[in-house]
Structures are given as structure tokens and as C-alpha cells.
Amino acid sequence: MATARETARPPAATAAHPSFDVERVRQDFPILQERIHGRPLVYFDNAATSQKPRAVIEAERRFYENLCANVHRGVHWLSEHATQAYEDTRIKLQRFLNAADSREIIFVRGTTEAINLVASAYGRKNIQAGDEIIISGMEHHSNIVPWQMLCEEKGAYLKVAPVLDSGELDFEGFERLLNTRTRFVAMNHVSNVLGTINPAKRIVELAHQWNVPVLLDGAQAAPHLKVDVRALDCDFYTVSGHKLFAPTGIGALYGKTKWLEAMPPYQGGGDMIASVTFEKTTYNTIPYKFEAGTPNIAGTLGFSAAIDYLNDLKFESFAPYEHDLLVYATEAISRLDGVRIIGTAKEKAAVISFVMDNIHPHDVGTILDREGIAVRTGHHCAQPLMDRFNVPATTRASMAFYNTFEEVDALVKGIQGVKEFLG
Amino acid sequence: MSDLRDLYQEMILGHSKSPHNLRVMPEANRTAQGFNPLCGDKVKLYVKLEGDRIADLSFEGSGCAISTASASLLTDTLKGKTTAEADALFEEFHDLVTGKRQLDEAHNELGKLKVFAGVAEFPMRVKCATLVWHTLRSALSASQETVTTE
Structure with missing residues (x-):
């Protein structure tokens, strides 16, 4: 049975981007084969540093x-x-x-x-x-x-x-x-x-x-x-x-x-x-x-x-794919109760900062890490901006073209897991 | 998630959700602020010192579950202790959360603070547990300067 989240995914994500084969691209990045705490690495800390292709x-x-x-x-x-x-x-x-x-x-x-x-x-x-x-x-x-x-x-x-x-x-x-x-x-x-x-x-x-x-x-x-x-x-x-x-x-x-x-x-x-x-x-x-x-x-x-x-790889090829990832992740995270996205500009790159009610980003980061999910938590070297939005810190998921819709699902599931664990 | 339970023990989660001694203390004669610039945790500690005995302790601030629970349990534990006893406990607490001393060798004086033993497996979180302790040390010293973990 299709859940609301599955239907939100662009119909046949890969078919929507015939020129962009994410599975093939992932083969170029050796680190994406790593397992962290026994789980496949889900790397969403690309704004801190990106992973490197074999070349x-x-x-x-x-x-x-x-x-x-x-x-x-x-x-x-x-x-x-x-x-x-x-x-x-x-x-x-x-x-x-x-x-x-x-x-x-x-x-x-x-x-x-x-x-x-x-x-x-x-x-x-x-x-x-x-x-x-x-x-x-x-x-x-x-x-x-x-x-x-x-x-x-x-x-x-x-x-x-x-x-x-x-x-x-x-x-x-x-x-x-x-x-x-x-x-x-x-x-x-x-x-x-x-x-x-x-x-x-x-x-x-x-x-x-x-x-x-x-x-x-x-x-x-x-x-x-x-x-x-x-x-x-x-x-x-x-x-x-x-x-x-x-x-x-x-x-x-x-x-x-x-x-x-x-x-x-x-x-x-x-x-x-x-x-x-x-x-x-x-x-x-x-x-x-x-x-x-x-x-x-x-x-x-x-x-x-x-x-x-x-x-x-060509920007024209991966940029639309990244944009669809952003839209998909934004919709899925927005739907979660007690989670608020900071930064909802019309024109955005594939970066999502969010805060959770009564749960500190530092705890979010530690718990997601145990699921193999790497996000950044903290003030992101932008303390004045944290003050502007009146939050001490945020959790940030930043994407690259090698991320997948399934990884976004894993993140969303991970966030729900954080709520259950600490809730 | 079993190792996560080692870090987030029930007692820690309980204190983080309903912290003890979370209040401003106008009658405090020592205060200090602590700041962890990496995660934005802030704590202000209020101490009412009578001679060398800590008559009362409270805190306010915002932080993660570990730092909030640490502040809550510190304020519970140190009420009535002398400053020398507080110093000694800090040493023991520090050894425990940095893994220098295992849980089974931990001093009994630590009491409930032993619940933080799991922090040793999460080196990135040691500062969360110790921020309030560094802040206490500053409050008890003459300087009462803001401390940071960096």
C-alpha cells in the first residue's frame, strides 16, 4: 500500500532524470560503500565537506x-x-x-x-x-x-x-x-x-x-x-x-x-x-x-x-535531480510534527536546516549517527544567524548529487526515531 | 540502539525533561556562565556559598539532554558539600566520562553521577557532560569568568 510519503516522491525518480544515473555516479565515490555503526553510510553533511570521487x-x-x-x-x-x-x-x-x-x-x-x-x-x-x-x-x-x-x-x-x-x-x-x-x-x-x-x-x-x-x-x-x-x-x-x-x-x-x-x-x-x-x-x-x-x-x-x-557529469544533468531531492526532502520533513525548517526561501540550494520541539540538535546528531546518517549539528559557524532565528543551533542535512530519495527516506525515518527515543 | 541507551540512560532522559533546580537564585553570592561554542549550549550557575560549604545551587540555560541532565544532577549532588568535596568529585566525574576510570572502579561518592559513565563511549559528547562542572569551578574561583569548552 502506498503511503503518503511514497506518493510524494516524484513518479519514478530516476525516470524523471533519464540523463542522470545516480547509482552509477555513486560507484565513483569509494566512501559511499562504507558502513558506519554497521549501517550503510548516509552522508548528508556535504555543506561541511563533500566526498571525493575516485578520479x-x-x-x-x-x-x-x-x-x-x-x-x-x-x-x-x-x-x-x-x-x-x-x-x-x-x-x-x-x-x-x-x-x-x-x-x-x-x-x-x-x-x-x-x-x-x-x-x-x-x-x-x-x-x-x-x-x-x-x-x-x-x-x-x-x-x-x-x-x-x-x-x-x-x-x-x-x-x-x-x-x-x-x-x-x-x-x-x-x-x-x-x-x-x-x-x-x-x-x-x-x-x-x-x-x-x-x-x-x-x-x-x-x-x-x-x-x-x-x-x-x-x-x-x-x-x-x-x-x-x-x-x-x-x-x-x-x-x-x-x-x-x-x-x-x-x-x-x-x-x-x-x-x-x-x-x-x-x-x-x-x-x-x-x-x-x-x-x-x-x-x-x-x-x-x-x-x-x-x-x-x-x-x-x-x-x-x-x-x-x-x-x-554536467550541471544541467545533476542540478535538476538535486532540486527534486530538495523538494522531496523539504516536503517529507515539513510533514513531521514538532519539526520546523529554518530557511524557506523560494530559491534554495539542497540544504535543509531544522529544529525539533524540545530536542536539542546535538542529541539529534548523535542518534542519527548511530543509524549511519551523517548530519551537521550546531551553529554552523554562523552564530549571528542563529541569534536572528532565536535558536541555539540547528540540525542541517545538506545534499549532493550522489544522495538518493531512499536516503531521504532513511533520514525522515531517523528523525521519527529520534522523537520516539527521546520523546 | 543498545549503545544509545548506555548514553541516554533513563535517569538522564528524566532529568533532561524535568530538570531539578532550574531557577534563578537572587540570593546567590557566586555565579558564572558556561558556553559551548560548538553546539551553542549555555548554562548559568547560581551558588549560595556559606563559608566553604555550598548551601544552595541552581541553574538556568539551554542545552542538549546530556548537558541539561548533567546540570540537574550536579546541582542535586553538590548541595551541602564543601568546595573541596566538589573539586574532588569533579576530578572523579571527569575521569569517568573520559574513560580514564571504568564504572566498576568509580568512587562511590559519585552516587547518581555514575549514570554518565556511558559518555566515555561518545567522545564528542564529553564537553556536554562537563560544561556545567567547568562553570562551577569558575563560580567557586575568584574570577567567576565565563568559561567556554574551547
């Missing part, structure tokens, strides 16, 4: 087994080929983000470092006492603290665009904050807690009317949406490799050439110089000016493999 793991291994050398240094074969592979990745990322020039791609450890780089290099030079920087109320700590530190150092002011009850940006509230003292806008493209997809293009357009450059934190957007930095016309864009199916410790900053060229270096060291004497150092050109020291070469080659993987 990415192999690319890192191949670097160390066959290609290990430093880049931009040696004249020997290995160094030459490692350099080539490293620079090819820059071009792949340029195309992935649709940047105008590969020199606009800077390799960094991740989004946190990318934002710190901009706050430090752009901010130190361009922000002065009395200036204002606008962020939003739904930022991750990494898009709050670097700007707070900059404001403190310069005597500038941090202004926070409000968030509506739906979890959407209060666009008019943002508009009201812009004025002649505004010098910079930094906002996420997709919220890591709410899943809200922000109207990035409109944010940029509006800020540009005031001649204010915009940084978009794309850590949570790039795994779900096709990003086009030229269409967005943003000034800076950040991505974390590890959320994009690449290894940890590698990410990218996109910046428009005109800004990058005018910015002072971020860190001093090897690779970022043209010439050094004890009297004076001449800095290298972009992008190398911002890449001091030996980079994460293995991670970069893993990143390269991840981009290839995503290009082969």
Missing part, C-alpha cells in the same frame, strides 16, 4: 607517485610537467567560473583564505577611517571576522544587511545601507545554513551603481549552481575545493584584473617576487604576486580532476 583521489596519488616536484622552479622534466599540470588547472578554473583571463584565478587554501586575502590586500589599501563595509546577516564567520578585523584596524564600520523570516536577504534593507561612505560589499552567494540562493547579480548591480566592488562567497554555491563570474559581474568570487569534490586545503579566488593588479601582495616569500635585494623587492605579476611559497600542488591536481568530473 580525485587517484590524481593526488599520481602526483606523488609519478610527478612530484616543485612548480615554477626547476628546469628538470618533473618540475616542468608538474608546473604544466598546475597551470592547466588554473585555466580549467578560469573556464569553470567563466573568468576572462586565467591570471584572475589565485590558488588559495579555501574560501576562508580567499576572503582574508581580499580583506587584507584590498582592504588595507582602500579602506579608511569612517568607511563602511556591508555584509549580510546570513554570513559564515569567515565572511564576518576578516571584515571585522579590518574595520577595527582602520576605524571603519561594518554594516549588516538584514535577513527576512523566510531566510531571504532583505533586499530593500540592503539597499538602504548603501551610501557614499560604502566602500565594499561582501556576501555569500548561497547560505551554508539556510540554503538561500541570494540574488547575486542584483546585489552586484546595485553596489556598482555606488561604485562599490562586491565579493561573493561562493563556497556553497559552486557545488550546486553553474557560476559565471562575468555574467554576475562580481569583483571577487571565492570557492573551496573540498566542497567541490576536490581535496581539502585547496581553493580559488577570482578577482578582476584591475583590482588584483592594484592590490599589494598578501604574503611575502618565494614565487611572489620578480627580484629581491636587501634594499628592495620587486613583486611578481598576477596571479603569482598572491601565491607566496610552495603551493598545494597535489591538492591543485585533485582540484583539476574534480573540475573534469563535474564537467563530465
Whole structure:
């Protein structure tokens, strides 16, 4: 007999996505075969970090087994080929983000470092006492603290665009904050807690009317949406490799050439110089000016493999599938008594935060874990947002294209189990 | 789910749903706040100290089942104890929940607090059980600073 939940599933989920074979895709991710506490792993913590396809793991291994050398240094074969592979990745990322020039791609450890780089290099030079920087109320700590530190150092002011009850940006509230003292806008493209997809293009357009450059934190957007930095016309864009199916410790900053060229270096060291004497150092050109020291070469080659993987899989193919997963999970979780979803924006990525009556997320997380279900519980590095919604913490299920409708069913059953266990 | 029952013992669930001593205490002469930034747990502890004896204890705050039950049972257990006895119990409690000491070697003074022995199998939850104890230590010290688990 069909239950209400079964009928809610899109009729023949796989048939609705003929070009997307989730079972085949799952074979590419070795960890999805793991069992946790004796149960099949159900991984719903993709917003914290995504799992890695075999091709990415192999690319890192191949670097160390066959290609290990430093880049931009040696004249020997290995160094030459490692350099080539490293620079090819820059071009792949340029195309992935649709940047105008590969020199606009800077390799960094991740989004946190990318934002710190901009706050430090752009901010130190361009922000002065009395200036204002606008962020939003739904930022991750990494898009709050670097700007707070900059404001403190310069005597500038941090202004926070409000968030509506739906979890959407209060666009008019943002508009009201812009004025002649505004010098910079930094906002996420997709919220890591709410899943809200922000109207990035409109944010940029509006800020540009005031001649204010915009940084978009794309850590949570790039795994779900096709990003086009030229269409967005943003000034800076950040991505974390590890959320994009690449290894940890590698990410990218996109910046428009005109800004990058005018910015002072971020860190001093090897690779970022043209010439050094004890009297004076001449800095290298972009992008190398911002890449001091030996980079994460293995991670970069893993990143390269991840981009290839995503290009082969095609956003057009997996994004609709992910969206149906989101809709299905949202409906199923909404139907549960005593469970409330935080973040109900019209435009959402596949992220669902929820709270349960009288049950703390920490207990939810521990009990689901025993069912093999990995979710994130806590404040998700967004304490101001928790305060905004007057909750100490949430439980967050964040999905990727390798998740299935059956896994959503397991989550829903798990949540019901939590209620029975603690109820 | 048997190992979950080791963590969420009936007594813990009971105290988390109906915590004892959950109230503001205006006559307290020592207070301190504890915060676990990882999960957002907050606790404020009120202590009425008479000499070196804990005459009364209460708390308020929000937290998970483990941290709420821990606060409830701590306030029950330590009423009437001296600060030195409280310190000694904290050491024993800490050894128990971190697995340094097994349940069968636990000191009898721990009494009902032994119900937290199952926490040792859940290392991510040790801070939930010990937050209120760290907060007590701060309340009893001169500083009375907010403590965090990080």
C-alpha cells in the first residue's frame, strides 16, 4: 500500500532524470560503500565537506607517485610537467567560473583564505577611517571576522544587511545601507545554513551603481549552481575545493584584473617576487604576486580532476535531480510534527536546516549517527544567524548529487526515531 | 540502539525533561556562565556559598539532554558539600566520562553521577557532560569568568 510519503516522491525518480544515473555516479565515490555503526553510510553533511570521487583521489596519488616536484622552479622534466599540470588547472578554473583571463584565478587554501586575502590586500589599501563595509546577516564567520578585523584596524564600520523570516536577504534593507561612505560589499552567494540562493547579480548591480566592488562567497554555491563570474559581474568570487569534490586545503579566488593588479601582495616569500635585494623587492605579476611559497600542488591536481568530473557529469544533468531531492526532502520533513525548517526561501540550494520541539540538535546528531546518517549539528559557524532565528543551533542535512530519495527516506525515518527515543 | 541507551540512560532522559533546580537564585553570592561554542549550549550557575560549604545551587540555560541532565544532577549532588568535596568529585566525574576510570572502579561518592559513565563511549559528547562542572569551578574561583569548552 502506498503511503503518503511514497506518493510524494516524484513518479519514478530516476525516470524523471533519464540523463542522470545516480547509482552509477555513486560507484565513483569509494566512501559511499562504507558502513558506519554497521549501517550503510548516509552522508548528508556535504555543506561541511563533500566526498571525493575516485578520479580525485587517484590524481593526488599520481602526483606523488609519478610527478612530484616543485612548480615554477626547476628546469628538470618533473618540475616542468608538474608546473604544466598546475597551470592547466588554473585555466580549467578560469573556464569553470567563466573568468576572462586565467591570471584572475589565485590558488588559495579555501574560501576562508580567499576572503582574508581580499580583506587584507584590498582592504588595507582602500579602506579608511569612517568607511563602511556591508555584509549580510546570513554570513559564515569567515565572511564576518576578516571584515571585522579590518574595520577595527582602520576605524571603519561594518554594516549588516538584514535577513527576512523566510531566510531571504532583505533586499530593500540592503539597499538602504548603501551610501557614499560604502566602500565594499561582501556576501555569500548561497547560505551554508539556510540554503538561500541570494540574488547575486542584483546585489552586484546595485553596489556598482555606488561604485562599490562586491565579493561573493561562493563556497556553497559552486557545488550546486553553474557560476559565471562575468555574467554576475562580481569583483571577487571565492570557492573551496573540498566542497567541490576536490581535496581539502585547496581553493580559488577570482578577482578582476584591475583590482588584483592594484592590490599589494598578501604574503611575502618565494614565487611572489620578480627580484629581491636587501634594499628592495620587486613583486611578481598576477596571479603569482598572491601565491607566496610552495603551493598545494597535489591538492591543485585533485582540484583539476574534480573540475573534469563535474564537467563530465554536467550541471544541467545533476542540478535538476538535486532540486527534486530538495523538494522531496523539504516536503517529507515539513510533514513531521514538532519539526520546523529554518530557511524557506523560494530559491534554495539542497540544504535543509531544522529544529525539533524540545530536542536539542546535538542529541539529534548523535542518534542519527548511530543509524549511519551523517548530519551537521550546531551553529554552523554562523552564530549571528542563529541569534536572528532565536535558536541555539540547528540540525542541517545538506545534499549532493550522489544522495538518493531512499536516503531521504532513511533520514525522515531517523528523525521519527529520534522523537520516539527521546520523546 | 543498545549503545544509545548506555548514553541516554533513563535517569538522564528524566532529568533532561524535568530538570531539578532550574531557577534563578537572587540570593546567590557566586555565579558564572558556561558556553559551548560548538553546539551553542549555555548554562548559568547560581551558588549560595556559606563559608566553604555550598548551601544552595541552581541553574538556568539551554542545552542538549546530556548537558541539561548533567546540570540537574550536579546541582542535586553538590548541595551541602564543601568546595573541596566538589573539586574532588569533579576530578572523579571527569575521569569517568573520559574513560580514564571504568564504572566498576568509580568512587562511590559519585552516587547518581555514575549514570554518565556511558559518555566515555561518545567522545564528542564529553564537553556536554562537563560544561556545567567547568562553570562551577569558575563560580567557586575568584574570577567567576565565563568559561567556554574551547
